[in-house]
Amino acid sequence: MYHSVGNQVDGDINGIYTMSNSQFAQQVEIIQQLANENNIAIVPFAAAHENSVSFTFDDGYIDALTIVAPLLCSKGIPFHVFVSSARMNGTDRKYMSGSQVAELAAMPGATIGCHGAEHQSLTSLSITEATSDLRASKISVQAAVQHTIDTMSYPYGHVNEAVRAAAEQVGFTQAACSKWGFNTKETDHMMLKRIDMWAGDNPSTVRDKVLGYWNWFGLLS
């Protein structure tokens, strides 16, 4: 799980998500090397299987198009960007506009998911409000890319049984939360875990995270 490369991430008080281009490029190189050495496939988020890894980016920052896409496309690495539709439709151009999301979706290996409409904590809303936020996000991002969107990630990773059910009811078939860990065939497809990659991760931390040596972390959250 990544957020932004080269931009300040909103609310990132500890600076862990605001990653420079070179830090990101170094992490990608390590992950690609690890994948080669360990026969791990790097696959699109929607095609994940037990011996694979997928890159995801939350929020829809503009650098997904300007920095992440050129790097990952040139390496043939697929990646998935979860876009918050109100930000996409808003005026803050730190986030991709609808036409930029469409441009990204047309790039080789790039796929798009939703990340709420207003980027609110869905568990803090009534279930009616959460459902309409989820529905609005789906309709809006679909209109931008002109195809069905059936994946999403929960803003702030906030999800409970009711929000999970609402996401499924709205038509999402795969959803990522922010719970730390690996997924197996048995993992709930609406509660997919992720590994949080940080700006300060050195090469050995990146290796350890990707190989599962940090999965004890999931027990704490």
Ligand SMILES: [Zn+2]
């Ligand atoms: Zn977010």
